[in-house]
Amino acid sequence: MTRQVIKTNQAPQAIGTYSQAVKVGPTVYLSGQIPLDPQTMELVDGDMRAQITRVFDNLKAVAGAAGGSLADVVKLTVYLTDLLHFALINEVMASYFNEPFPARAAIGVAALPKGAGVEMDAILVLDR
Numbered sequence: 421m422t423r424q425v426i427k428t429n430q431a432p433q434a435i436g437t438y439s440q441a442v443k444v445g446p447t448v449y450l451s452g453q454i455p456l457d458p459q460t461m462e463l464v465d466g467d468m469r470a471q472i473t474r475v476f477d478n479l480k481a482v483a484g485a486a487g488g489s490l491a492d493v494v495k496l497t498v499y500l501t502d503l504l505h506f507a508l509i510n511e512v513m514a515s516y517f518n519e520p521f522p523a524r525a526a527i528g529v530a531a532l533p534k535g536a537g538v539e540m541d542a543i544l545v546l547d548r
Contacts, residue, residue: 428485432456
């Protein structure tokens, strides 16, 4: 199978040696997104809700560039510097996803790039 690199200006550009996403067959692997504004490449202003929302918006943009949407996410991994925000993840996620919800893991970490409080990556399967 061939690999297709997915890239969009609607999400932050890669800040390292990685692609925003890679598509192999019907599966798309989305790299981790932190709450960077795609225009300024700076962390969004605001509270943790603003950070979580920006991450979901970034993932949504990359999924769209791959020809899919968040409805195609089968696995979501959430990295939090403070697991006390777990309930907020659930609350914000409910505005981006409908049942059946993707499989998910939430992992507490000591630190994230650029001092972000949250990062998420995802796997999509496009069956259209």
